[in-house]
Amino acid sequence: MIERPPATRRFTRGRTRIRITAVATLVAAAILVPAGLLGYTAVAGAQQAAVQATALAQAQSMTGLLSDATLPANYQGDLPYEVSTQDGRILATSGDLTEFQTQGPIAAESWDPLIASGDGFLYRETTLQLRTHGSSSNRLDGLTLHTIDAYTDIGAPEAALAGLPDKTTVRVIVVMTPIDTNSLLRDTQTLITIAVPAAVVVLAIAVWFSVGSALQPIARMSRRVNTITSARLGESIPVPRTADEVQELAITLNSLLSRLDRSDALQRGFLDDAAHELRSPITSLLTTLEVAERYPDAVDWFDTLAAAIRQARRLQLLSDDLLLLTSLESEQSADLAPVDFGQLIGAVADQSVFSHTIARDIRAGITVRGRERDLERLVSNLLDNADRHAATRIDITLARLGDGSTARLTVRNDGPPLPAGSEERIFDRLVRLDSARDSTAGGTGLGLAIARQIAHNHHAHLSAVPRDDGAEFRLDIPTGPPEATP
Numbered sequence: 001m002i003e004r005p006p007a008t009r010r011f012t013r014g015r016t017r018i019r020i021t022a023v024a025t026l027v028a029a030a031i032l033v034p035a036g037l038l039g040y041t042a043v044a045g046a047q048q049a050a051v052q053a054t055a056l057a058q059a060q061s062m063t064g065l066l067s068d069a070t071l072p073a074n075y076q077g078d079l080p081y082e083v084s085t086q087d088g089r090i091l092a093t094s095g096d097l098t099e100f101q102t103q104g105p106i107a108a109e110s111w112d113p114l115i116a117s118g119d120g121f122l123y124r125e126t127t128l129q130l131r132t133h134g135s136s137s138n139r140l141d142g143l144t145l146h147t148i149d150a151y152t153d154i155g156a157p158e159a160a161l162a163g164l165p166d167k168t169t170v171r172v173i174v175v176m177t178p179i180d181t182n183s184l185l186r187d188t189q190t191l192i193t194i195a196v197p198a199a200v201v202v203l204a205i206a207v208w209f210s211v212g213s214a215l216q217p218i219a220r221m222s223r224r225v226n227t228i229t230s231a232r233l234g235e236s237i238p239v240p241r242t243a244d245e246v247q248e249l250a251i252t253l254n255s256l257l258s259r260l261d262r263s264d265a266l267q268r269g270f271l272d273d274a275a276h277e278l279r280s281p282i283t284s285l286l287t288t289l290e291v292a293e294r295y296p297d298a299v300d301w302f303d304t305l306a307a308a309i310r311q312a313r314r315l316q317l318l319s320d321d322l323l324l325l326t327s328l329e330s331e332q333s334a335d336l337a338p339v340d341f342g343q344l345i346g347a348v349a350d351q352s353v354f355s356h357t358i359a360r361d362i363r364a365g366i367t368v369r370g371r372e373r374d375l376e377r378l379v380s381n382l383l384d385n386a387d388r389h390a391a392t393r394i395d396i397t398l399a400r401l402g403d404g405s406t407a408r409l410t411v412r413n414d415g416p417p418l419p420a421g422s423e424e425r426i427f428d429r430l431v432r433l434d435s436a437r438d439s440t441a442g443g444t445g446l447g448l449a450i451a452r453q454i455a456h457n458h459h460a461h462l463s464a465v466p467r468d469d470g471a472e473f474r475l476d477i478p479t480g481p482p483e484a485t486p
Contacts, residue, residue: 017211024207029200036192043188052125054078055148055174059123062172063152070158080140080175082106091162091170096140096177100130106173123150130175146176217246221253233261278318285311321446325429328374328453336369336458338480341407342398344372348379349396354387356413361397366407369480370458378454378462381447382411382473389415389471400479409475418471423464427452 058077065071071083071092083092084105093101100106106128129144153167162168217240224237236257239250285308292304342362349358368375386394390413397410418426430445455462460477 017208017215020211021204021208025200025204028203029196032196032199036196040185040188040192044185047184051079051176052146052148055176056123059148059150059172059174062174063150066154066158066170066172067152068155070155070161077174079177082173082175083170084173085164085168085170097130097175100140105171106130106175123148125149140175140177143177148174148176150174214246217242218249221250225253228257230264233257233264278315281311281314281318285315318446321450324377325446325450325453328450328457336371336480338367339370339372339375341366341368341375341409341477344375345379345396345398345409348376349383352380352383354383354394356387356390357393358383359393359395361395361399363399366398366400367480368407368458368477370477374454374457378451378475379409381451382409382475385447386411386413386415386471386473389413391415391470401476405479406476407479409477410472411475412467412470412472414470416470417468418464418466420466423466426464427462 058079058081062071062075062077062081062083065075066083073092075092077094080094080096081092082090082094082097082101082105084090088105090101090105097106126147126149127144128147130140150172151169152172153169154162154164156166159166159168221237228235234257236254237250239254240247288304288307288311292299292301342364345362346360349360383394383396392414395410395412397408399408400406401408427448429449452462455475455477458477460475462473462475465472465474
C-alpha cells in the first residue's frame with residue numbers, strides 16, 4: 001500500500017470542503033439570482049400599475065370637476081396634466097409641462113373621443129415624447145411617456161370662466177411620469193445588486209466553516225487511526241457526542257479495530273500453537289536421528305526408521321491441515337453444486353475404517369448445495385473425532401427440519417462428555433480440551449476447526465451439544481433442489 005504524504009492528505013481533505021462549499025454556493029446563486037430578478041420585475045410591474053391607477057383616478061377627478069363645476073386655478077394633481085380644447089387653447093396645466101407648451105398643447109394628435117370605456121369612464125392610453133424648443137433642465141425633457149387621455153363636455157360654470165360655449169368638449173391629459181418610479185426601481189436594483197452577492201458570500205462563508213466544523217471530528221479520527229499500528233490494535237478512537245453519522249462512523253471504526261484486534265490475537269495464538277505443534281515432532285525426529293548418529297551400533301535401525309517415518313508423517317499431516325484450513329478461509333461459495341448428502345455420508349462411513357460400531361439413520365433424497373470434496377472432509381472429520389473419543393458406538397442421523405429448507409446431520413458418541421463451557425472453544429484451531437485429546441491421540445487439533453470452516457463456506461452451522469453420555473455435533477445445512485436432468 002502506497003502511503004500518501006501529509007500534504008497530499010491535507011489537500012484531499014480540503015478538496016471535500018471546497019467541493020461542498022462550491023456546490024452550496026452555486027445552488028444559492030442559482031436560487032437567489034432568479035429570485036432577485038423576479039423580485040425586481042414584480043416591483044417594476046407593481047409600480048407601473050400604481051402610477052397607471054393614480055393617473056386614471058386623477059383624470060376621472062379632473063373630468064368630474066370640469067363637467068360639474070370648475071377646475072380650481074391652483075389644482076395640484078399627483079401627476080402632470082393639461083386641459084385643452086380642440087382648437088389648441090390650453091385651459092389648465094401643471095407647472096412641469098409649461099416649458100413644453102410654447103407652441104401649443106403637448107399632444108397635437110387628432111382628437112378621438114370615441115374610445116373604449118372603463119366603468120363608464122371614457123379614456124385611452126397613449127404615448128408622447130416631451131421636448132423643449134431650446135436648452136432646458138426640465139426633468140421630463142426628452143422622455144417618452146405614457147398618458148391617460150380623457151374627454152368631457154365642460155359645464156356652464158367652467159365654460160363661463162373660460163369664455164367658451166356651454167358643453168364645449170375638452171381633452172384632459174394626465175402624464176404618467178416615471179420619475180418617482182424610476183427612483184424606487186433604482187433603489188430596488190441597487191439593493192438586489194448588493195444583497196444577492198452579499199447573501200451568496202455570507203452563505204459560502206457559513207457553509208465553509210460549518211463543513212469544516214463537521215469534518216473536524218473525522219480529521220481527528222483519521223489522525224488517530226494513522227497512529228494505530230498492528231501492535232496497538234486494541235486501542236480505540238474517541239467517539240464524539242454528536243448523535244449523528246460522525247458518531248456512528250467512530251463507533252463503526254472502533255468495532256472494526258476491535259474485530260481486527262481479536263483476529264490478530266487469534267492469528268498470533270494460532271501461529272504460536274502451530275509453532276509449538278511443529279516443534280514437538282521436529283524435536284522428536286531430530287532426537288531420534290541424532291541418537292542413531294551418535295550410537296549407530298546401539299540402536300535398532302528398523303525401530304529408528306519407523307519412529308522417524310511416524311514423526312515425518314505427523315509433520316506432513318499437520319502441515320496439510322494447516323494449508324487446507326488457510327485455503328478454506330479464503331474460499332468463496334460461488335461454485336456450489338447439488339450434492340446427495342445422504343449418499344455422501346454413507347460413502348464416507350463405508351470407505352473409512354473405524355474402531356467402533358456406527359449406527360445410521362439417514363433419510364434418503366436430501367440434496368444440499370456444496371462442494372462434494374469439502375463436504376466429504378467435513379463428515380470424515382466429524383466421524384474421526386467421534387471414533388477417537390467413543391467408548392463403544394457412534395450414532396449418525398440425517399433428517400429434514402421444519403419446512404424442509406434445512407437438513408440436520410447429527411454425529412454422537414458415547415465417550416466422555418465435553419467439559420462445561422467448551423462448546424465453542426472446541427472449534428478453535430489447535431485446541432485439545434483434556435488429556436484424552438493430546439497430540440498422541442492421533443489428531444492434529446485442526447479437524448473440528450476445518451469442519452466448522454467448511455460449514456461456514458456452505459452457509460451452514462456446526463455446533464457442539466453437551467450430553468451426559470458423550471458428545472454430540474450438529475450440522476444444520478440448507479437444502480437445495482436436485483440437479484436437473486438435461
